[in-house]
Amino acid sequence: MCRWLAYSGTPILLDSLLYKPTPSLIDQSLHARLGVETTNGDGFGVGWYGPRADTPAIVREIGPAWSSRNLREIARHVRSPLFFAHIRASTGSAVQETNCHPFRHGRWMWMHNGAITDFHRMRRDLALAVDPELFLSVEGSTDSELMFYLALTFGLEQDPPGAVARMVGLVERVGREHGVEYPLQMTVAVTDGRRLWAFRYSTQRASRSLFYSTRVETLRSLHPDVEFLREASDETRLIVSEPLGGLPGMWNEVPEGRYGVVQPEGDGMARFAPQPMEEMQERSPEGEGSAISSRRAR
């Protein structure tokens, strides 16, 4: 599997979260404690929004994060109000930049920890369900990227939780068709550069860990001497695969089968349930596939 972090809030150097905490995300590339694999050395990526750019910058490398000098350089010099970082442990697909997270489409970024069980057997069916025009942009061979393009096909840009629910519904249906008992395991983060969603779900209801940071004002009263907290805006929020640093009271587990949204209008959390694809098929009888029709119907 993998480890990731998503940050939204007061602009900070990437360094502050990638390297400075103990343990940091980079430490987790060598010694993750809560992951299925302890080593996440099969490439990494960072994606960040700048002050002016519409689309995020994405830098990915195929070597381990712990020894990348370029990552260290970028982390020390790039400041951003919203960024993703991801360290990869391949579950089989090739170690190449196009398989490293985050993935980008227009102003959207996506990253994933988990796996589609027996993905290679389902890959063709899932690829077929991607909108043909979007399919042009699929570059790698991971389940994660295909999940992103399925979510885009199902309306991610209009309704992220709904689109992810439909994507999961499809994966589970195709999984069942291939005789897979527990097709999906995922924690996903997705953003449009303004709002940030994070999902924790698995078919088996035994999802990989996911944590969100306590509200800054609460942390500030708990730790009045921590400088970063004095500077951080109240909206600052961090979502991570496993806790970084050692500040007591900092982390809260996202419950099983939930998603959260971090946004200027106020953060929130809600139950997450896949949307069964049978239901969708009824609504789109005319098309080649339900997925595509559902998109075209909008």
Place this chain on the structure above:
Amino acid sequence: MCRWLAYSGTPILLDSLLYKPTPSLIDQSLHARLGVETTNGDGFGVGWYGPRADTPAIVREIGPAWSSRNLREIARHVRSPLFFAHIRASTGSAVQETNCHPFRHGRWMWMHNGAITDFHRMRRDLALAVDPELFLSVEGSTDSELMFYLALTFGLEQDPPGAVARMVGLVERVGREHGVEYPLQMTVAVTDGRRLWAFRYSTQRASRSLFYSTRVETLRSLHPDVEFLREASDETRLIVSEPLGGLPGMWNEVPEGRYGVVQPEGDGMARFAPQPMEEMQERSPEGEGSAISSRRAR
């Protein structure tokens, strides 16, 4: 585009053809003379059959061939009776090992110079035509790999020229459906470890260059002092994108729209013509796609 060479004959060190001739294939990675691009620096690959192994070894790297120390080491120490070498100039798809040639399936190896015009637009339709079971093995994002899997779908292992003709027929049909005037440009080499086929074809009838070496006994009488020729068996044959070395009388151009076969039973050359896919569709009315049905019908 790319440059490639295919060798079959007396076992030799890869070095003898990759580095020693002037110009050599490695020289062509920096300064090809007949290619569309003069630089072929977007990765490379070599594939060779050993004395016992059923399947070829394939080593690929994403850096330029001219600076690879590993390629030099392998070339100086590996001796083989049948090997492929390929240097890549990407026409758009990512520079990653899974996009480097040769591609392998079981005991088969495939490499390509050329391109499918507007490939990104046709990619989905072509991917759909690949046998679903074979599709599991597609790893990269090139037109070249997909052409290989289409040829496998269409019976490459039973009838290489026929399967390639059907693959080309499909590419041209899908191209026309997408309004592409000249969908295909290719020189292809393919082998099962015993026989070797090479194809030169383009829709426009203006194909990339392709050359085969003169018969060893003829060369031997022309150049009685060349040591390699004294040692080489009569069956030794070389097929290349553009001539290596400077031996007069060594190279003959493969004519436009032809394919050749190098085999213990005697080499040969024949006209190559795409097999229109309409014809195939008639034979497989029941299936989702003609390609797959045509294979299943075997």
Place this chain on the structure above:
Amino acid sequence: MCRWLAYSGTPILLDSLLYKPTPSLIDQSLHARLGVETTNGDGFGVGWYGPRADTPAIVREIGPAWSSRNLREIARHVRSPLFFAHIRASTGSAVQETNCHPFRHGRWMWMHNGAITDFHRMRRDLALAVDPELFLSVEGSTDSELMFYLALTFGLEQDPPGAVARMVGLVERVGREHGVEYPLQMTVAVTDGRRLWAFRYSTQRASRSLFYSTRVETLRSLHPDVEFLREASDETRLIVSEPLGGLPGMWNEVPEGRYGVVQPEGDGMARFAPQPMEEMQERSPEGEGSAISSRRAR
């Protein structure tokens, strides 16, 4: 050899100079016109100063610049008032990040096009002349990096032109000791983040090309319709191995044996001559080597 550019002026996206001009530096990685090699595909690097950081960020990769997606991402999202970019054509030393330019020491950056003739024979003597404390920081195996550390040894931080003159004097003396007729060929750029120096020199007085941009106010009157010129500050200046873009009146050749300085106090150009090392030895009789003593004497 290599190609490089150095920019100082109104903060711009790196993209504006690395990719947008025709030809751009990235074009020159495939097809340099004035270089000894036409291909500069043995790694690259960019180094930039940010709004707050004391030291520049340096990102280097071992693949060709033309296919690097990370370079493109960084170029599109990083804005800087002072940056270097370098594309490498190795003259023999390994293709590895520690051999890519620019090199950094504290707030200083250095990059080089050219070579020390028969460097491998002189390498030990030159390495010995580096201040032992500075020697700890030498990481790669290039002549270029060693020239930087020699210049640092000889007082680069206090007197850049003098230190470079002493470095060149040493290289030429060691060269003569090894029977090398023309030991040095160089165009060098060096900066402390505020001022920028560029040197053009070769023992043979036949140096690689070097150009500086015309004053912005002159260009503005020549090309009143070019938007960039309207926005660029009067201090904006560019120094390049070979011209970028096609704006008439834009480029002026740095004459043979000259160096220039770009600085807020006003730019300037002066003759450059190596400082013979014999003279230095007289001043430092007590030490193991003249170079080190000369530094200690400060």
Place this chain on the structure above:
Amino acid sequence: MCRWLAYSGTPILLDSLLYKPTPSLIDQSLHARLGVETTNGDGFGVGWYGPRADTPAIVREIGPAWSSRNLREIARHVRSPLFFAHIRASTGSAVQETNCHPFRHGRWMWMHNGAITDFHRMRRDLALAVDPELFLSVEGSTDSELMFYLALTFGLEQDPPGAVARMVGLVERVGREHGVEYPLQMTVAVTDGRRLWAFRYSTQRASRSLFYSTRVETLRSLHPDVEFLREASDETRLIVSEPLGGLPGMWNEVPEGRYGVVQPEGDGMARFAPQPMEEMQERSPEGEGSAISSRRAR
């Protein structure tokens, strides 16, 4: 630190030792049990002697061994009677091919697990002690490569145990001069393609683990059903950083401060003690440095 294995005996596929045992060396790249670091993901290398070549082939990559497809290909297709394999965990120096083991000089190969304490401070003094002509070939920045070139300087090709003893003597003397209490930690393997030496030593007498395989005839009687043992010649021997596979009776620890030799004339083991460098200096009063003189005196 690192993990390594050295094999001498009946020609086998590299695969048999790199991948097939449980645990294998490749497993140890992710989860070493006896190493200081559990992860050895900072590059790897294999070096092998072929049937005819005088010098070994060496293939090295900067990525982790566990995800290298090229290593897997080579391991499955290359058969050798004498080979080294090494997986690296950097103790600070850059992750680049020139820092990966094994190192080669002519027909000699060298690999190392361990470190020179505070190497960066001693590096210059140690580099100075390398024979100037040999120094031309130093390419990387590791302590391990410098130890090899020091041993070569001190007569490795004539007297491997003596040369290694002198190298260690020098490292310890230079270490003491820099106030380092325990300068050296090493297990080293070195071969000329016919004989193979392995050393276990550390200044602190607390050396990294090292094991050698039990004699084949003994193993054969213990495990009459293991096929490989029936085929392996009596001279077959394996030396490893930590045990591979799970065959009872297979492994014996090399005692602290010992070295072993594997050779056709019969294997052996002896005490290893550094040769103090003071003694050497007396014998070479005329030279610049004792090391170089000692070599010249031969």
